[in-house]
Amino acid sequence: MQASTLxxxxxxxVVHNRLGLSRAESASVVERVLYHMCHALAVGQNxxxxxxxxxxxxxxxxxxxxNPKTGVEVPIAPRRVMTFRASQIMRDRIAK
Structure with a gap:
């Protein structure tokens, strides 16, 4: 199996081939979905x-x-992080 990136x-x-939209419309649909996901995360929504x-x-x-090299203690500032938790359906598909 060859590793690649989607x-x-x-x-x-895929949207173009499956739905028959033009390439520009398909790219716009993908961009809008990603934009709404990013915006929701930016304002604090899961x-x-x-x-x-x-x-x-x-x-x-x-x-x-x-610092692992010198042993000097350094404060790490508070921050917001994003994690991803795969659904059980996704975990089952990946495990095959």
Missing amino acids: TRADLAD VKISGFGSFILRDKGERVGR
């Missing part, structure tokens, strides 16, 4: 796609880290 252009091609998974935002507090 791109926006690949998604637009994104859940049934049968695929959930993009979940978490706030991490400030903590002390350590």
